Amino acid sequence: MRLLTFQAADGNPHIGIVRDNDILDLTLWLPLQEPVLVSESFDMVDLIAAPPKVWEQVHAALDANEAAVRGAGALVELEPQRLLAPIYRPRKNVFCVGRNYADHVAESIRAHGETPPSQPQPLQYPAIFTKAPTAVIGPYDDIPFDPAVSEHIDYEGELAVVIGRTGKNIAAADAKEHIFGYMVLNDVTARDIQRRHGNQFFKGKSLDGSCPMGPWIVTADEIPDSNNLELWTRVNGVEKQHDTTANMLLDVSGIIESLSLGMTLEPGDIIATGTPAGVGHARTPPEFLRPGDIVECEIAGIGAIRNRVMLTD
Ligand code: MG
Numbered sequence: 547m548r549l550l551t552f553q554a555a556d557g558n559p560h561i562g563i564v565r566d567n568d569i570l571d572l573t574l575w576l577p578l579q580e581p582v583l584v585s586e587s588f589d590m591v592d593l594i595a596a597p598p599k600v601w602e603q604v605h606a607a608l609d610a611n612e613a614a615v616r617g618a619g620a621l622v623e624l625e626p627q628r629l630l631a632p633i634y635r636p637r638k639n640v641f642c643v644g645r646n647y648a649d650h651v652a653e654s655i656r657a658h659g660e661t662p663p664s665q666p667q668p669l670q671y672p673a674i675f676t677k678a679p680t681a682v683i684g685p686y687d688d689i690p691f692d693p694a695v696s697e698h699i700d701y702e703g704e705l706a707v708v709i710g711r712t713g714k715n716i717a718a719a720d721a722k723e724h725i726f727g728y729m730v731l732n733d734v735t736a737r738d739i740q741r742r743h744g745n746q747f748f749k750g751k752s753l754d755g756s757c758p759m760g761p762w763i764v765t766a767d768e769i770p771d772s773n774n775l776e777l778w779t780r781v782n783g784v785e786k787q788h789d790t791t792a793n794m795l796l797d798v799s800g801i802i803e804s805l806s807l808g809m810t811l812e813p814g815d816i817i818a819t820g821t822p823a824g825v826g827h828a829r830t831p832p833e834f835l836r837p838g839d840i841v842e843c844e845i846a847g848i849g850a851i852r853n854r855v856m857l858t859d
Pocket of ligand 1: 702
């Protein structure tokens with residue numbers, strides 16, 4: 547199933563489930579079915595962590611009588627411009643893995659004027675950094691561009707994993723049980739800021755609006771193998787990145803094992819799993835996003851997010 551968050555007619559963010567070409571408004575529908583367990587302030591993270599009884603109602607909602615759903619005012623047209631990030635205000639920072647595709651590692655080394663090794667090196671301990679919750683924007687929102695802050699704004703299309711079950715010291719073999727679903731995420735990066743703060747990626751990765759995600763969460767049951775997903779990034783329709791998650795150095799399970807070592811992962815946590823080759827700053831000559839550019843990140847079986855770069859101050 548595809549779960550999303552949208553701006554409802556009452557002006558508030560509601561959660562919903564895609565039903566045919568419409569949204570079934572779960573914020574309106576679930577409290578009618580489970581008034582004790584679900585309140586109208588339920589957000590996506592509450593839903594992810596909800597008990598099985600609530601989930602039975604979510605599944606039932608897909609088959610609920612259309613007249614009843616309409617009668618409750620819970621069937622809404624799916625309008626892209628009203629979508630927010632499915633988890634629009636994460637409870638903690640978005641976890642990110644750096645340098646997780648061999649070709650991207652090589653292009654990054656070359657971009658620093660050095661020679662990459664001829665064979666990709668196995669990755670046991672991935673580079674891990676985070677993005678601030680305030681960086682999160684919706685799947686079709688504008689990416690702010692303030693030349694006084696950075697003129698080296700770059701894209702990184704990535705597969706994002708949403709955690710569904712609390713866990714610590716999760717073995718790779720058990721990692722799947724902790725995955726709720728998947729999204730598309732653009733790890734937008736201010737390269738100049740990233741570089742000038744040395745090895746601390748955080749600042750250059752956390753500008754407001756630098757974490758578009760969505761357009762929905764596709765639940766894990768619909769993605770049997772997250773290690774074989776094709777992904778693309780296009781700028782103004784021109785393909786810039788095209789790879790498959792099969793080429794990750796550390797796969798999704800390995801990432802969860804590494805990240806959860808001694809550190810609890812919780813429902814609603816988001817992990818961006820790294821970007822393939824083709825980022826702007828490693829191109830010859832380097833390319834950066836400019837106001838008016840449209841950047842689109844797509845993953846087969848999940849969907850696409852599309853964001854315009856917008857001059858701001
Ligand atoms: Mg990245």
